[in-house]
């Protein structure tokens with residue numbers, strides 16, 4: 001099997017609980033799901049991709065290498081859009097969405113959370129975890145998570161092929177008794193807990209992020225400029241927070 005990227009290795013390393021299901025959404029060749037399957041990280045690993053040639057190739061590979069008695073029940077392949085995955089209420093499940101744009105991730109989260117919400121009427125407490133790694137648009141992904149009252153479980157910056165990625169691990173509870181996350185597990189729009197500005201790569205990522213929004217300002221209208229300036233201020237304040245800590 002091909003070696004997995006440092007980004008997928010980091011995701012693999014933070015998956016430590018016993019899940020009933022793990023959904024490797026947008027799985028492509030299934031490298032992450034295969035890694036998780038090998039170490040039996042869940043009762044069932046679901047491989048999800050929308051491209052039929054990818055899923056049929058993956059299905060053949062799984063049948064060839066993972067059809068022994070201890071593995072055959074542990075995987076399923078779904079050739080479908082992520083918003084149509086056949087979710088069921090379960091005690092502990094994890095949805096991973098990595099390697100696609102933030103706009104798409106936002107659509108998936110909104111749609112899946114709606115589905116889980118509907119299911120929670122028949123089974124009172126449902127909890128689901130998400131691990132998200134967008135190729136861009138992380139600020140907006142985080143705002144969607146905040147709007148949906150998700151709680152932070154962990155967040156990390158990973159560098160791969162000279163690009164920076166954020167990995168965001170969150171939990172969403174659907175019980176009527178659960179309302180907002182406590183302050184320790186609060187998600188912030190800029191990912192305040194993942195930054196260590198004594199690390200050069202983190203400094204570079206922060207500079208790149210601020211420059212990106214400064215470039216956006218150049219073509220923005222008046223209303224957009226107010227919003228973008230607010231985002232820039234939030235990222236810039238991370239520097240002051242770090243300076244004040246030391």
Ligand SMILES: C[S@@+](CC[C@H](N)C(=O)[O-])C[C@H]1O[C@@H](n2cnc3c(N)ncnc32)[C@H](O)[C@@H]1O
Nearest residue numbers: 026027028048049050051080081082098099100
């Ligand atoms: C670049 S790959 C990401 C592979 C892997 N998850 C990673 O992070 O390296 C993106 C995959 O997303 C799949 N994809 C795009 N839109 C999708 C959708 N709406 N539903 C399911 N899969 C989708 C594509 O077919 C492609 O295989």
